[in-house]
Amino acid sequence: AQKITQTQPGMFVQEKEAVTLDCTYDTSDPSYGLFWYKQPSSGEMIFLIYQGSYDQQNATEGRYSLNFQKARKSANLVISASQLGDSAMYFCAMKITGGGNKLTFGTGTQLKVEL
Amino acid sequence: DTAVSQTPKYLVTQMGNDKSIKCEQNLGHDTMYWYKQDSKKFLKIMFSYNNKELIINETVPNRFSPKSPDKAHLNLHINSLELGDSAVYFCASSQRVWTADTQYFGPGTRLTVL
Numbered sequence: 001a002q003k004i005t006q007t008q009p010g011m012f013v014q015e016k017e018a019v020t021l022d023c024t025y026d027t028s029d030p031s032y033g034l035f036w037y038k039q040p041s042s043g044e045m046i047f048l049i050y051q052g053s054y055d056q057q058n059a060t061e062g063r064y065s066l067n068f069q070k071a072r073k074s075a076n077l078v079i080s081a082s083q084l085g086d087s088a089m090y091f092c093a094m095k096i097t098g099g100g101n102k103l104t105f106g107t108g109t110q111l112k113v114e115l
Numbered sequence: 116d117t118a119v120s121q122t123p124k125y126l127v128t129q130m131g132n133d134k135s136i137k138c139e140q141n142l143g144h145d146t147m148y149w150y151k152q153d154s155k156k157f158l159k160i161m162f163s164y165n166n167k168e169l170i171i172n173e174t175v176p177n178r179f180s181p182k183s184p185d186k187a188h189l190n191l192h193i194n195s196l197e198l199g200d201s202a203v204y205f206c207a208s209s210q211r212v213w214t215a216d217t218q219y220f221g222p223g224t225r226l227t228v229l
Contacts, residue, residue: 033215039156045205045220052215089156101146101212102160102171 002027004092006106013082013113020067021077021109023092031097034075036066039108040088048090051075082113118142119221121206127227128196136191136224138206144219146170146212147189149181152203152223161204164189165212196228 003026013019025034036048051059051066059066067076079086089110093103119140128134140147148171149161163171164183178194189206203223209216 035217037220043203043225044222045207047217047219050215050217091158093158097213101165101209101216101218102148102163102173103150103158103218104160105158108156 002029002032002094002096002104004094004104004106006092006109008109009107010110010112013079013111015084015113015115016081018078018080019082019111021079021090021092021111023075023077023106025073025075025092025094027094027096029096033095034066034068035093035095035103036064036075036077037091037093038086038088039091040085045091049077079111084113084115087111087113119206119208119219121204121221121224123224124222125225125227127229129229130196130198132196133192133194134196134226135193136204136206136226138189138191138221140187140206140208140219140221142208142210142219144208144210145186146209146216147183147186148207148209148218149189149191150205150207150220152205154202158205162189162191163212170212193226196226198228201226201228 032053034051038046049061065078089108092106146165148163162181167183206221207218209218
């Protein structure tokens with residue numbers, strides 16, 4: 001069975017600084033996808049970034065990048081130039097091929113961006 | 116304009132009642148899902164439908180019954196509501212069931228059982 005671990009329940013970062021949110025995963029399936037979602041206090045789930053297990057390069061989407069280290073089974077989210085609007089809960093999630101396409105989520109990291 | 120919509124946004128009801136949550140997506144996706152987010156914010160898959168066929172049914176009490184009348188709709192009916200059913204229920208959709216396909220979530224329905 002697959003598992004996602006997010007060890008940072010809460011993080012603080014100063015505005016305009018970069019921040020890394022940790023995510024490690026466990027699966028024996030060689031084909032999988034890793035996702036990050038943002039959940040602001042308003043409650044919606046917003047897709048941020050995707051990384052496939054066979055992708056050679058780390059994914060980037062604007063200020064978001066994914067530091068994918070396959071051998072270490074980690075998929076950390078890096079947010080550059082933090083903004084106040086980045087304050088939210090961030091979830092790492094994984095899908096495996098043949099798993100019926102279900103997302104398995106981590107427990108989340110609450111990020112607070114400070115002035 | 117909304118991609119994945121759910122109604123109602125809030126649902127407050129008494130124990131023992133039966134209630135339904137509706138979900139619609141206008142993205143033309145083939146696959147739809149229900150997730151439950153508990154009070155600790157943990158998200159877990161409940162059901163998944165692909166082209167109106169059930170493909171995932173996690174360990175969910177049979178008081179929960181999903182229904183997909185067509186590809187664009189996936190409703191969740193809950194019988195004999197219990198206190199432990201209080202949670203936020205999210206509907207989501209994806210184009211297909213492939214690993215790379217992103218799931219897009221609805222705004223959630225906050226269910227409170229009194």
